Amino acid sequence: MVIGTDRALLPEIRWDYEADVVVVGFGYAGALAAIAAHDAGAEVIILEKAPEHFAGGNSRVSGGGMRIPVNPHEAAKYYKAICFGTVSDEDLAVAAELMSRVPDILRELGIEIAELGLPRTRHPASGSESFKIYSMAKNGKPLFEPIAAIGAGYLLYETLKKCVADRGIKVLYETPAVKLIQNPLTREILGVRAKRNGNVIHVKAKRAVVLACGGYENNYEMWINFNFPGVRVYPWGTPYNTGDGIKMALDVGADLWHMVSVEWDCPCIKVASEIYGCAIQTRVVGPLRPRVGSYIVVNKYGRRFMNECKTLVHRKEPLEITYFDHERLEYPNIPFYLIFDEKFRLKGPIVEKTTLGWNNIFNLYEWSHDNSAEIERGWIVKADTPEELAKKMGIDPEGLTNTISSYNRFCEMGDDPIFHRPRETMVPLDTPPYYGVELALTLTNTQGGPKHNMRGQVLDIEGRPIPRLYVAGELGAIWGFVYPGGSNIAEAIAFGYTAGKNAAAEEPWK
Ligand SMILES: Cc1cc2nc3c(=O)[nH]c(=O)nc-3n(C[C@H](O)[C@H](O)[C@H](O)COP(=O)(O)OP(=O)(O)OC[C@H]3O[C@@H](n4cnc5c(N)ncnc54)[C@H](O)[C@@H]3O)c2cc1C
Missing domain, CATH: 3.90.700.10 (Succinate dehydrogenase/fumarate reductase flavoprotein, catalytic domain)
Structure with a gap:
């Protein structure tokens, strides 16, 4: 199949797979993006780098605690105090509203969650008290504290994985995305190049791509450039998060934010x-x-x-x-x-x-x-x-x-x-x-990555959305400086859901 109209500029691509929405990465953000896009009527494929046994990213090994704004208006004030000007007030207000809906999003998927109480760490900033910690629950009892040999984060992942399977969403494991395919004229993202069984494959995204492939915890070169030269760190989570999403987004003109965090x-x-x-x-x-x-x-x-x-x-x-x-x-x-x-x-x-x-x-x-x-x-x-x-x-x-x-x-x-x-x-x-x-x-994790707006669209260096490219989760998280513990999961769920829904609503490209 040939993409676009100008044969001189656009390469000829043979698409090995196609879907309306292609989701890269299968942690919480990828799972929610896939579920939301599917439930909005889109056909979805997930590309996951790890084999199934090790898939799930930091999500699968996390504590599963979620810091949820109970009063989004007040919570946005707190976000403002801890982001130190790296995110606009308007965007933080939307983010707080989106994250306040996480309990409803999970409950609508049939997932039982319960409230654990106030967060352990608070700050002397307005709005700091406007949160409750939630986790997955069984019979009304939150599982944040370890139960048997399994934690709340692990169980939440397994449950979301089942939601994905129940919808018949195709997951290609051991298939790392390596490059976004972009129309150089329109800047639209048309699909993803990935590796599978030693071969290069092309996956067409008729409506949009959602990047949800985690941070750069295991990328030493990024670490020494963005953070601490000469300091060796050992991530507590998945070894598969190597900043691939950052490279792919940079390649198509994305801006970055929050690399210091x-x-x-x-x-x-x-x-x-x-x-x-x-x-x-x-x-x-x-x-x-x-x-x-x-x-x-x-x-x-x-x-x-x-x-x-x-x-x-x-x-x-x-x-x-x-x-x-x-x-x-x-x-x-x-x-x-x-x-x-x-x-x-x-x-x-x-x-x-x-x-x-x-x-x-x-x-x-x-x-x-x-x-x-x-x-x-x-x-x-x-x-x-x-x-x-x-x-x-x-x-x-x-x-x-x-x-x-x-x-x-x-x-x-x-x-x-x-x-x-x-x-x-x-x-x-x-x-x-x-x-x-x-x-x-x-x-535990990094926060930096492609800058995005509150619809989940990746922004270029002039602040314009890159057409048909979305991002969610810790890859380009909104936490600009101080991080309120328990917010990465709330964010991955809220923005995975938002990005998936908006990706599904794009008109298919011609
Ligand atoms: C031990 C631990 C405990 C934590 N506890 C909490 C907590 O209690 N509360 C909280 O809010 N946060 C917690 N966090 C942080 C939180 O879990 C993560 O930030 C969040 O789950 C990230 O979700 P994600 O979907 O963005 O990324 P991930 O869950 O990391 O998923 C990324 C996925 O992308 C895949 N991938 C990577 N590169 C590619 C590629 N090129 N192509 C395809 N797939 C790719 C990875 O294999 C992985 O499956 C914890 C983190 C750790 C490590």
């Missing part, structure tokens, strides 16, 4: 995360709920540099870990290490088994209950004295010995005058053997 979580065990290709998290350092125990975090100089209990989850102020020393031309706190003693080793695993995150959902590595297997593997280094431990780990021995002495003194005093770690969490590090393990930074 990334979501941190508790640091992970570096060696294990490197081996398994995803964060295997400590949940000791920077957690939401402080951990009591005989442990500290130090840099290579053997010095503490942070309150180990201060939460890092979704924080936006510069983390102490990423502090850059311009004079020395280094991040003095990277690498950084968790140091603990025998008492803490025996308290339980230094990683937390939760019902979320790639490692836990796919059972890649089961950490031993007393950390002994990881000592045996050499992941955790063991020594009789702090000095010996430091030497084995390449940490300054004098620095570490002095730091442990002063930390123990602070424990006796019941006060950490330097970093203000809560006194009730401080237990002296005094029972040999001593242990150390290198940590690394962890991300």
Whole structure:
């Protein structure tokens, strides 16, 4: 088949598949886009990069908590306060309205959801109280807290997947989209080039394409250009999100926004995360709920540099870990290490088994209950004295010995005058053997990507919609700076639904 009329400008393309709406990516945003487009009368194909077993993106391994505006007018004021001018007031008002409808959207699909109460993190900004957290529910009971071995995020994904299957929507797994096919004269998006079984295929989108293929958590080149040069991070979610949507959108003239906005979580065990290709998290350092125990975090100089209990989850102020020393031309706190003693080793695993995150959902590595297997593997280094431990780990021995002495003194005093770690969490590090393990930074997700309007249309650098191109989810999320925890899922659902409906309403191209 030939596209367009000007044969000199438009290449001849043989379409392998065709549909009214082509959705790229099958997380929550892709699922909602496909369902909404289908229910509006469109024929839909989903292209998903991962094999079916690993599909579902960050959505499938998420916590499943949704922050829903209960008073959209007030919620928009709060969004304004946290976006710091990166999104217009008018757009934020529409976004709040769209996200307030998420409970109704899910209920109309027959999905039971329930309210958990007020969000944990709030800010002294107008409208901050205008939200409730929801999650999927069973028999009226919210599932946000882990049930059995499965989390609310996983179950929501499985349920949406069933909604997609019940509608007979075709899903092509192991079919990564690589390029958008654009009419160079009209700028319209006509379809998608993808890879399937080692071949290049072309998928015609008669009405529109919706990009819902997640962020760039696993794209190191994007990470060092948009965020922190030289800093290695390990994503907590899917390894399949590699910024493909950003490249495809740039290629057809899209503008980008919110690239600076990334979501941190508790640091992970570096060696294990490197081996398994995803964060295997400590949940000791920077957690939401402080951990009591005989442990500290130090840099290579053997010095503490942070309150180990201060939460890092979704924080936006510069983390102490990423502090850059311009004079020395280094991040003095990277690498950084968790140091603990025998008492803490025996308290339980230094990683937390939760019902979320790639490692836990796919059972890649089961950490031993007393950390002994990881000592045996050499992941955790063991020594009789702090000095010996430091030497084995390449940490300054004098620095570490002095730091442990002063930390123990602070424990006796019941006060950490330097970093203000809560006194009730401080237990002296005094029972040999001593242990150390290198940590690394962890991300839940990135927020940046193609800029879009509130209809979900991707905008070019002059603010004009690129015809027949929509986007949804964490790929170009609206969170311009501070992120209100629980909002990525609400957004993926609201904007997936909106983009799908609007894509289906396009007139087919000639
Ligand atoms: C552990 C964890 C817990 C979280 N908990 C919460 C929470 O409780 N509340 C909350 O609001 N947010 C949470 N988040 C964030 C939230 O889950 C995500 O931002 C949201 O689910 C993203 O949905 P999405 O559909 O945009 O992307 P994803 O769910 O990541 O889906 C993207 C899909 O696109 C596919 N893909 C990638 N490239 C291509 C390509 N080239 N072609 C085709 N397919 C492609 C991927 O394989 C994937 O299936 C959490 C994240 C993580 C990692």
